[in-house]
Amino acid sequence: MATSKDSIVALSSGRLPAGIAVIRISGPKTRFVIETIAGGIKDRFATLRKLMAPDGSVIDHGLVVFFPGPGSFTGEDVGEFHVHGSRAVAAKMLETLTGFAGVRHAEPGEFTRRAFLNGKLNLVETEALADLVNAETEAQRRFAVRNAEGAQSELYSGWRRRLIHARAMIEAEIDFADEEDVPGSVSKAVWTDVAAMADEIERHIQGFKAAEIIRDGFEVVILGAPNAGKSSLFNSLAQREAAIVTDEPGTTRDLLEVVLDLHGMRVRVVDTAGLREAAGKVETIGIERARAKAGGADLVLLLEDMVDPQPVGAVPTGVPLLRIGTKTDLMGARRGAYDLAISSKEGTGISELLDEILGRAATAVGGAGDILPSRLRHVELLEEAKDFLLAALSGQSLELRAEELRVATDRLGRITGAVDVEDMLDVIFSQFCIGK
Known part of the structure; x- marks a missing residue:
């Protein structure tokens, strides 16, 4: 049965194979395990050692570091083995370490949980x-x-x-x-002071939307009639063939999403079904999903084919919207009543569109320099307080x-x-x- 008195061990570095694998151990058996496998080492100094299995065979040569508690990440004795990052070496090291009595594999987040329980972190710092x-x-x-x-x-x-x-x-x-x-x-x-504090908390709560955008991304939904160029724009932004593009109306029937990194800002772009009245049952479901998704978006791009404009019916209200004319390669650079005019085929206007999206995303998190609530859990407790x-x-x-x-x-x-x-x-x- 797993207990907090056990020593825990896990691979703490990235996916294998890799150049180096870091295996971490924490708990009361840490020093004994290190001295048994690698011999005596100096506290807080990385030492090159021959790592030995119980049968006397060499597992690998690697760096060993020992951090005595409470001056460690978890507040307990902590050790790290920096070994060659092959699956075989990591597996043998983990097998050897868990072979000691009182040493077991760590559960998800257990190192950080012990840091919290030992007063090294509070819950907010843990979530951060x-x-x-x-x-x-x-x-x-x-x-x-x-x-x-x-x-x-x-x-x-x-x-x-x-x-x-x-x-x-x-x-x-x-x-x-x-x-x-x-x-x-x-x-x-x-x-x-209590009245002032209530106002401070309310203003702080209002920043949660900006925090959500930072953590989850600024959501941009592409709307328009069939063949308005939605999927072509989606592929252009994704820089790959993420959506099927044909002359047949109604090709896109479900929501497609791609995540962009615009100068450090996470932006989620969603392609949707073309909006029209005469649609089949499956396509109608896709249209309903498109309208619902657009209703909760941070920005809607409403595309219209400037060569053959088609009605799209009602568009979401209360959501920032950019009207974009498409296919300037066929119509020229005429903007008319549109906020922007683009050609996904030739790439015309795409950089300007990206700049506009980034500007709006940056405005949406304009208070990011302030301290923001980072979890819904925080907001709920703040509301109660x-x-x-x-x-x-x-x-x-x-x-x-x-x-x-x-x-x-x-x-x-x-x-x-x-x-x-x-x-x-x-x-x-x-x-x-x-x-x-």
Whole structure:
């Protein structure tokens, strides 16, 4: 049975084969395992060693590093073996390490979970570390690094400290209501700060949309009548034949998606079924999906064939929209009533379109320099905390208002893990790979 007293081991580097494989071990048996396999080494120094199997055979030659706890990533004794990155070497190393009593394979995220349980990270920093591991664009990396360094945690902890102080002042007023040493001006100042904090939290919550765009991508949906050039544009942006392009109307019947990295910004482009009235059953389903997808997009590109314009019916309202004329290779550079005119065949206007998409994506995350809530979990707890603050501000009984402050403090503490959050741990740490 797996327990937290076991030592855990896993491949912590990338997919094999590779130039080097890094195998990590953490737990009470770490030093014994290293000294048995590699001999004695100096703490925190990378040492080249011959790595020996129990039968006396050589597994490999590699670097060994030992980090004594609590000054390690997990807070426990941690070791790393840097060996040649073949599948055979990694498999033999893992087989040898787990052959020791009390040493087992790590579960997903278990190294980071131990770091949290040992006070090396809080929950917000843990989630930021997961974002950093999964970052694909420069914007995602910057966002994750800032949170991993504690900017987001400090904001939430700061609010919590202010609430703890507010509760102390209010409870002092309750306990010493008859004492002259507790002036009413103290209570007034507390409630002024609580009102300001409720406003701060609400403004912070409003930044979640920008955080979603950074993490999940700025969603661009291509709409238009059949043969308006949607799939041709989609392929041009993807720089490959991702969608079938023919003269037959209704070729695209389902949603197709490609992810672009535009100067460090993640952008998701979605190709959709052509919008028309006279369509078969399957195509009609595709059209319904297209309209629904466009309704939740960050930007809609409404394409129209300038040679043969066709009606598309109602378009989504409340969504930013660019009207784009297509096939300028047949019509010339005339823009007319369109925001942009392009030719996917010749590449005309594509760079201008990409610049426009990037500009709108950058505007959508314009507050990315601010501290943003990075998880829906944060937003939900922040909403609850704000509601309790508002209830405290509007309450009558001082005892009940103090209780509202206590519950709001609890909700803020749950974000960083400052209170009991065991029910959330499995969900959070399951996001990590085995070796993290």
